Amino acid sequence: MSSPSVHAHQAPTGFIRKYIFSLDHKVIGLQYYFLALFSVFLGMALSLLMRWHMVFPDMKIAFFEKLWPAGAPGGVMTPELYLSLMTMHGTIMVFFVLTTAPQSGFGNYFLPIQIGAEDMAFPVLNMLSFWTTFLALVVMVMAFFVEGGAPLGGWTAYPPLSAVGAVAGPGQGAGQTLWVVSIAIFCGASLMGAINFIATTIDLRAPGMSLMRLPLTCWTWLITAILGLLGFAVLLSAGILLLLDRTAGTSFFIPGGLVFSDQIINHKGGSPLLYQHLFWFFGHPEVYIAILPGMGVASQLLSTFSRKPIFGYRAMVYAIIGIGLMGFVVWGHHMFMSGMSPYSAMAFSVLTMCIGVPSAIKTFNWIGTLWGGKIRFTTAMLFALGFVSLFVSGGISGIFLGQPALDLYFHDTYFVVGHFHMIMGVAAIFGMFAGTFYWFPKMFGRMMHEGMGKLHFYLTFIGVYCIFTPMHFVGVAGNPRRYADFKEFEFMQNLMPLHVFMTWAAVATAVAQIIFVINLVWSMKSGAKAPDNPWESTTLEWSIPSPPPFDNFGGKHPIVNHGPYEYGVPGAPKDHIMQTDPA
Amino acid sequence: MSAIAELSKSGTGLPACHSGSPPPPKTVDRGGGGGGGRASRRASITGLFVLFAAVTMFFAALTSAMVVRRGLSDDWVSTALPGVLWFNTALLLASSAALEAGHRKLKSGDRSRFNLYWTAGSILGACFLGGQYFAWSELNARGVYVFTNPSSSFFYVLTIAHAVHLVGGILALLYVGVQALRLRIGPAVRTPVEVASYYWHFMDGLWIYLMLLLFVWG
Ligand code: HEM
Numbered sequence A: 001m002s003s004p005s006v007h008a009h010q011a012p013t014g015f016i017r018k019y020i021f022s023l024d025h026k027v028i029g030l031q032y033y034f035l036a037l038f039s040v041f042l043g044m045a046l047s048l049l050m051r052w053h054m055v056f057p058d059m060k061i062a063f064f065e066k067l068w069p070a071g072a073p074g075g076v077m078t079p080e081l082y083l084s085l086m087t088m089h090g091t092i093m094v095f096f097v098l099t100t101a102p103q104s105g106f107g108n109y110f111l112p113i114q115i116g117a118e119d120m121a122f123p124v125l126n127m128l129s130f131w132t133t134f135l136a137l138v139v140m141v142m143a144f145f146v147e148g149g150a151p152l153g154g155w156t157a158y159p160p161l162s163a164v165g166a167v168a169g170p171g172q173g174a175g176q177t178l179w180v181v182s183i184a185i186f187c188g189a190s191l192m193g194a195i196n197f198i199a200t201t202i203d204l205r206a207p208g209m210s211l212m213r214l215p216l217t218c219w220t221w222l223i224t225a226i227l228g229l230l231g232f233a234v235l236l237s238a239g240i241l242l243l244l245d246r247t248a249g250t251s252f253f254i255p256g257g258l259v260f261s262d263q264i265i266n267h268k269g270g271s272p273l274l275y276q277h278l279f280w281f282f283g284h285p286e287v288y289i290a291i292l293p294g295m296g297v298a299s300q301l302l303s304t305f306s307r308k309p310i311f312g313y314r315a316m317v318y319a320i321i322g323i324g325l326m327g328f329v330v331w332g333h334h335m336f337m338s339g340m341s342p343y344s345a346m347a348f349s350v351l352t353m354c355i356g357v358p359s360a361i362k363t364f365n366w367i368g369t370l371w372g373g374k375i376r377f378t379t380a381m382l383f384a385l386g387f388v389s390l391f392v393s394g395g396i397s398g399i400f401l402g403q404p405a406l407d408l409y410f411h412d413t414y415f416v417v418g419h420f421h422m423i424m425g426v427a428a429i430f431g432m433f434a435g436t437f438y439w440f441p442k443m444f445g446r447m448m449h450e451g452m453g454k455l456h457f458y459l460t461f462i463g464v465y466c467i468f469t470p471m472h473f474v475g476v477a478g479n480p481r482r483y484a485d486f487k488e489f490e491f492m493q494n495l496m497p498l499h500v501f502m503t504w505a506a507v508a509t510a511v512a513q514i515i516f517v518i519n520l521v522w523s524m525k526s527g528a529k530a531p532d533n534p535w536e537s538t539t540l541e542w543s544i545p546s547p548p549p550f551d552n553f554g555g556k557h558p559i560v561n562h563g564p565y566e567y568g569v570p571g572a573p574k575d576h577i578m579q580t581d582p583a
Numbered sequence B: 001m002s003a004i005a006e007l008s009k010s011g012t013g014l015p016a017c018h019s020g021s022p023p024p025p026k027t028v029d030r031g032g033g034g035g036g037g038r039a040s041r042r043a044s045i046t047g048l049f050v051l052f053a054a055v056t057m058f059f060a061a062l063t064s065a066m067v068v069r070r071g072l073s074d075d076w077v078s079t080a081l082p083g084v085l086w087f088n089t090a091l092l093l094a095s096s097a098a099l100e101a102g103h104r105k106l107k108s109g110d111r112s113r114f115n116l117y118w119t120a121g122s123i124l125g126a127c128f129l130g131g132q133y134f135a136w137s138e139l140n141a142r143g144v145y146v147f148t149n150p151s152s153s154f155f156y157v158l159t160i161a162h163a164v165h166l167v168g169g170i171l172a173l174l175y176v177g178v179q180a181l182r183l184r185i186g187p188a189v190r191t192p193v194e195v196a197s198y199y200w201h202f203m204d205g206l207w208i209y210l211m212l213l214l215f216v217w218g
């Protein structure tokens, strides 16, 4: 680790230093944001192809054949192609959207400003971490274009399927190798980012910004960084061992006596379960990496737009820390089916139930914040409310999945797909939308269009419930997950109308996203000019011009005198007291 | 948690570098954001310890994989450690000692001794890497490759992962050495020296741990 570079107070002028290899945390934050935006549309496109195939498996679609001559001969998608789309969809969404936008995007932009710093602690490291992430994305997308195409192993890449190479199917050769390499690169990028976030939060806070005055967004970014630090280090080790199994002939994860496509696999003694343990030791914290920043944004927005202090600030902080710590001891709930001892399953189950407690605390505090508030239903607020709704809906099904006895049935059914899309997929995405509508004026100096925003919100909110709620029902009916289509199954035929419904809901929801893109682009150019503090918020980013000057505070050094959520303080002249207002 | 709380309390005021800014209060520094000064010095040290946490996690994961893989199978054939490793260990310890001696000299203002010790430490460190190369060649000559046996697989993974971390360390040592020759580092500007040498000591400790692990369980 090099020491923080000396970075001058003047902004760089050349295009490349300013926008490409920028050291400015704000530019880097936007770079992450747009990388995630690109990825989310790519991931969404893949999901539409999957949904379409699932309900119209025999339809001949010429452009499938153009895109994937081997994967869709005659325009009909093979099951292998379906699985590769599924793998890439899940991987891109989890790593390049959920891990990237809420933490590295918004966090990079607003953490330094909210704590009163001029930049991140290590600007060069920050730039490196973005470009490393970019490289990882390029390598991942390359998997589509190599011989055999993208891998089939799912975003979890369980061995032996992911470890034995091309014999395991198209995409399991070069495609899977690129997948592993990309994930390893991504781990490196995330580690760099995590170091920066933690050092910045600990050491660069402005005078008066004590830990208990940190906005909850900063708390979630800090804890997320700690989760990322510990989690990605473990995933990196798993990735390296997997890569060696694939390329160097080792047998870390490959057991003896395997036969793939009539070929005997020349490995022995390895343990696929070992990989699962390493993967989920990272994997469960990963879902909190995805959701915690959204929780921070929701807390910030619910307080701001209810014109009330956040209910139970300290409890919120301890809940965030509790979720972070306990997130490391529940990974076994992804492995109830692995033949683990029922006693371990019991332990993991109890711990999983325990992690519901801080989650419930947060939910109650959000409701407590709303209670009796003077609520302002801006688009940003609507998305924050949507976040809470989706978090609760997704969390409840988690309680069922945390019971070993029930999970034996639910595992690998659409019940799981419904659960994790609600809580980790769309809840986190709603957090990003909320953040976008809330911070857009600060980032671009213009307001987003509220009318378009609300239309987009309602369509999306109804849309995602229409897509993902029925998945729970078909899951309870036994609908298996990771199947390309259900033609062969008698018992599935009754469920097909629901699947058709979900597909059309997905198409409609995807179309509704066009409104968002139009709103984004239109508002950047022609939105109403944003004042410094359009939402009458209290945190530091609202005390400076929109958009902020290069060094954030224009050479001044903010002093913090107040907590982050002093709304509606009795006897105060205004209904909100900025953190930088005189004591 | 308490470490974080500790750090947040330990701040001292930093002289304001812009006229007209309010006097720095006692509790915490202003945010430096890479602007140099005490805040960024502390951030460098914090960042280093955070990095240690990540490295520890990485090797802990490999260790647990090794213990599990060893316990699960009947195909484990222990790898006899190449003798040169003991010599390498001595080299690495010596390089750490030299860097530390240099650090002390710098503190007391003796730049030329610092340069001497720092260069010596860097060369010893590079020799360690060379020595590791010998160890791998020796195993290869014995016909023990990464795929030969789970024990040898872990031997190579752990030692190579450690070596990769050391390459990063060597780059840091070189960077500091060059900065020192350009007079960019002195008794009052020691952060890079401390960061690089602490990192090196950490790698030293990690190596001792790996030697024990490989000796006892390999
Ligand atoms: C437009 C909205 C979305 C639709 C219609 C959709 C649809 C799907 C479908 C059909 C599958 C395959 C299920 C299977 O065959 O087992 C899937 C898997 C998955 N999706 Fe989505 N998805 C959407 C958004 C998201 C988002 C926002 C995320 C972010 C977390 C996400 C993460 C995943 C993951 C992790 C998988 C599992 C892949 C695997 O099994 O390896 N999806 N999705």
Ligand SMILES: [Cu+2]
Residues within 6 Å of the ligand: A283, A284, A287, A330, A331, A333, A334
């Ligand atoms: Cu989990």
